Amino acid sequence: MPETSRDLQLTADGELRHFLAIEGLGQALLTRILDTADSFIEVGERTIKKVPLLRGRTVVNLFFEPSTRTRSTFELAAKRLSADVLNLDIGTSATSKGESLSDTLLNLRAMASDMFVMRHSQSGAPHFVAQSVTPDVAIINAGDGRHEHPTQAMLDMLTIRQHMKTFSGLRVAIVGDVQHSRVARSQIRALNTLGVDEVRLIAPDTLLPHEPEALGARVFHRMEEGLRNVDVIIMLRLQHERMEGALLPSESEFYRMYGLTREKLAYANPGALVMHPGPINRGVEIESAVADGPQSVILGQVTNGIAVRMAVMSMSMGGQLNERQSGTGEGVAST
Amino acid sequence: MKWRVDNVHPVIDGEPAAEATSVLVVDGRITALGADLSGERVEREVDGAGQWLLPGLIDLNCHLPEPGSDRGGSIESETRAAARGGFTTVCTTPDTSPVNDSGAVTHLIRDVAARNGHTRVLPVGALTRGLEGERLSDMVGLTRAGCVALGNGGHATASSRVLRRCMAYAHTFDIRLFLQPENASLASDGCAHDGLVAARLGLPGIPEVAETTAVNELLMLAEETGANLHLGPLSCARSVALVRAAKEAGHSVTAEVGIAHLVATEAAIEGYNGTFHSRPPLRTEADRRALLEGVESGVIDAIVSQHRPSDKAAKLAPFPETQPGLSTVESTLSLGLERVAAGELSRGALLRSLTSGPARVLGLEAPAIAEDAVADLTLVAPEQHWTPAVRSLYSAGPHLPVMERELPGVVMLTAVDGRIRHEHGGDGS
Numbered sequence: 001m002p003e004t005s006r007d008l009q010l011t012a013d014g015e016l017r018h019f020l021a022i023e024g025l026g027q028a029l030l031t032r033i034l035d036t037a038d039s040f041i042e043v044g045e046r047t048i049k050k051v052p053l054l055r056g057r058t059v060v061n062l063f064f065e066p067s068t069r070t071r072s073t074f075e076l077a078a079k080r081l082s083a084d085v086l087n088l089d090i091g092t093s094a095t096s097k098g099e100s101l102s103d104t105l106l107n108l109r110a111m112a113s114d115m116f117v118m119r120h121s122q123s124g125a126p127h128f129v130a131q132s133v134t135p136d137v138a139i140i141n142a143g144d145g146r147h148e149h150p151t152q153a154m155l156d157m158l159t160i161r162q163h164m165k166t167f168s169g170l171r172v173a174i175v176g177d178v179q180h181s182r183v184a185r186s187q188i189r190a191l192n193t194l195g196v197d198e199v200r201l202i203a204p205d206t207l208l209p210h211e212p213e214a215l216g217a218r219v220f221h222r223m224e225e226g227l228r229n230v231d232v233i234i235m236l237r238l239q240h241e242r243m244e245g246a247l248l249p250s251e252s253e254f255y256r257m258y259g260l261t262r263e264k265l266a267y268a269n270p271g272a273l274v275m276h277p278g279p280i281n282r283g284v285e286i287e288s289a290v291a292d293g294p295q296s297v298i299l300g301q302v303t304n305g306i307a308v309r310m311a312v313m314s315m316s317m318g319g320q321l322n323e324r325q326s327g328t329g330e331g332v333a334s335t
Numbered sequence: 336m337k338w339r340v341d342n343v344h345p346v347i348d349g350e351p352a353a354e355a356t357s358v359l360v361v362d363g364r365i366t367a368l369g370a371d372l373s374g375e376r377v378e379r380e381v382d383g384a385g386q387w388l389l390p391g392l393i394d395l396n397c398h399l400p401e402p403g404s405d406r407g408g409s410i411e412s413e414t415r416a417a418a419r420g421g422f423t424t425v426c427t428t429p430d431t432s433p434v435n436d437s438g439a440v441t442h443l444i445r446d447v448a449a450r451n452g453h454t455r456v457l458p459v460g461a462l463t464r465g466l467e468g469e470r471l472s473d474m475v476g477l478t479r480a481g482c483v484a485l486g487n488g489g490h491a492t493a494s495s496r497v498l499r500r501c502m503a504y505a506h507t508f509d510i511r512l513f514l515q516p517e518n519a520s521l522a523s524d525g526c527a528h529d530g531l532v533a534a535r536l537g538l539p540g541i542p543e544v545a546e547t548t549a550v551n552e553l554l555m556l557a558e559e560t561g562a563n564l565h566l567g568p569l570s571c572a573r574s575v576a577l578v579r580a581a582k583e584a585g586h587s588v589t590a591e592v593g594i595a596h597l598v599a600t601e602a603a604i605e606g607y608n609g610t611f612h613s614r615p616p617l618r619t620e621a622d623r624r625a626l627l628e629g630v631e632s633g634v635i636d637a638i639v640s641q642h643r644p645s646d647k648a649a650k651l652a653p654f655p656e657t658q659p660g661l662s663t664v665e666s667t668l669s670l671g672l673e674r675v676a677a678g679e680l681s682r683g684a685l686l687r688s689l690t691s692g693p694a695r696v697l698g699l700e701a702p703a704i705a706e707d708a709v710a711d712l713t714l715v716a717p718e719q720h721w722t723p724a725v726r727s728l729y730s731a732g733p734h735l736p737v738m739e740r741e742l743p744g745v746v747m748l749t750a751v752d753g754r755i756r757h758e759h760g761g762d763g764s
Contacts, residue, residue: 008606023535100648100651100652101652101653101656102651102652120653122653122654122655122656123536123537123538123539123607123653123654123655124536124537124538124607124653124654124655125653127606127607127653128607128609128652128653128654131606132651144537144653145537145538145653145655146537146538146539147536147537147538148537182537185535185537209533209534209540210529210530210533210534210540210542211530211531211534212534214530214531214532214534214535215534215535
């Protein structure tokens with residue numbers, strides 16, 4: 001039987017060796033990631049923004065889906081850790097039309113790669129790689145299908161902690177396209193694990209999973225009810241394809257019902273944080289006055305992204321190396 | 336050839352007889368049953384002490400990947416696996432490559448099966464050309480070439496209009512239809528049951544209504560056209576209820592369930608376990624229970640293997656890209672017996688749904704252990720156990736629902752038309 005995410009991600013000592021998903025990671029480990037990230041924020045403020053933690057290590061950015069922001073923050077994070085970085089933008093077609101995903105990765109592994117930062121359109125792709133292809137290369141999930149985007153969630157957690165100091169007692173609402181959102185799945189798990197009071201999802205049924213309670217959240221259909229007494233509001237990005245898929249009538253109707261305007265923001269607790277993983281669709285998910293307003297922490301989220309990625313990269317590399325030295329690693333799966 | 340099984344309990348209507356007897360087989364038929372046939376001189380004597388002698392098992396849904404690529408087995412390898420599983424007859428699905436939508440392909444399958452097969456092979460032809468759901472296949476030609484039924488091979492026919500015409504045409508010529516109910520637009524890009532596990536894993540879901548709306552549509556169209564409809568594999572409780580209601584209303588529909596759906600649920604795909612990627616998807620525990628109950632009550636006529644061998648590489652990919660299907664034909668009977676041992680299914684219902692049930696679907700006489708019956712026979716040691724392991728399997732597809740776990744029931748011998756095609760221990764198995 002395959003391992004669960006938890007078994008797959010951790011060494012025998014409970015150290016991180018892959019970072020695939022928030023699911024399966026405990027509160028202590030998530031807190032340690034946040035603490036480590038906090039310590040790296042200071043590095044970004046130095047004149048020479050480097051620490052030697054990954055010196056001599058090769059990190060391959062493997063993006064099977066296009067991305068600019070996430071990829072560049074990973075690249076910066078790796079460079080600040082002094083790693084050698086190789087960026088590969090591989091359209092999904094490259095693997096579907098010939099070389100299999102396994103073969104591509106085995107080839108890269110043969111080039112003495114130590115870490116793959118991987119984004120893929122299929123849920124579970126990094127899990128598959130960590131389990132069956134290259135278990136001895138640290139895999140960092142940079143977003144897989146609709147499954148998880150754990151580094152994005154952790155940087156959001158860092159932002160929340162910076163502003164709120166603690167997670168206990170918080171009510172957090174996640175608004176928009178939960179069904180197709182890997183960010184939302186990671187956020188819900190991280191928030192629950194870190195001990196918030198309540199996670200709420202606010203969306204029409206077409207943008208929710210068939211059994212949304214499975215994710216560990218309370219479902220609301222209307223902003224006025226869902227935002228009541230909330231301390232943090234996370235707006236999700238709405239993809240244009242959702243209109244073509246007959247999930248929504250129009251962007252303007254979505255904005256009318258779920259767009260975060262000053263008026264709707266007033267339902268939440270005074271001083272509630274407004275967050276968005278970006279890039280923002282102004283006038284679709286959020287009113288400009290709110291996005292640029294005093295309660296918005298959207299730009300801070302971007303700066304935290306580098307620190308969080310440095311944290312998970314250095315921690316996973318450490319776990320992998322310990323595993324290799326102690327010889328308890330599984331070695332390479334034969335394929 | 337003349338041979339005899341002694342001290343064996345013949346299974347009659349799913350129940351092993353209390354008294355042991357001897358069974359004599361001569362030239363493909365059972366010629367005598369009795370307490371003492373030892374006077375007969377035979378070429379082989381088989382000791383059947385403590386064993387059941389069943390009419391050969393019939394599998395209505397078994398994918399034999401020939402014609403097709405060499406990967407993932409052949410008619411030879413997969414019928415050998417089927418014979419080891421106790422099957423003497425397998426119906427092979429039309430989704431070969433090329434698709435079995437012409438008499439030429441049907442003849443090819445039959446020729447190869449006659450030459451290399453270890454069981455009877457009954458081809459199921461494609462309902463539409465290329466299984467594309469647009470134009471009718473050469474339906475009469477296919478049945479004349481030897482197809483026992485026509486089906487969609489798991490490729491849903493998207494157009495209700497085409498489906499209605501297929502049914503009307505099939506009815507005209509009294510052609511049996513094997514249809515897997517799936518509403519293509521509702522199933523869409525789904526790859527797992529649209530439930531708790533898929534929501535957590537972020538897998539695109541196949542909702543239950545993708546099946547139930549199709550079951551409803553097929554039942555309505557069959558009622559209107561008079562077509563002879565066999566539905567399945569079914570995957571959910573509501574489908575069982577719909578078939579039950581149709582049967583109670585007097586419709587002549589029949590139905591099947593795949594063995595995997597009786598032993599596993601959506602929980603099996605945790606950790607993105609591609610082995611359990613199947614179509615229809617594995618659903619909830621309540622669905623599994625309802626399917627078992629459907630078999631018990633006879634609403635579901637047949638348990639099928641829904642054997643889909645695939646090579647290792649076909650499952651070595653991110654979950655949504657893995658090939659759906661399990662390799663089950665070797666273990667169907669044992670997995671069923673395991674459910675019997677667990678108290679989830681009666682022995683009689685299990686054995687009937689592997690013998691007389693599927694025979695009825697095919698319009699065959701009820702198979703029996705009786706004088707003058709065709710000697711398609713399966714000898715089973717119910718008290719013995721075996722453990723499936725990749726190296727010892729006959730099938731080219733190594734993806735079983737159960738591996739490295741002891742299963743009850745060893746098929747000691749399988750005979751087709753009086754010829755012994757599998758024998759336990761015969762070649763080190």
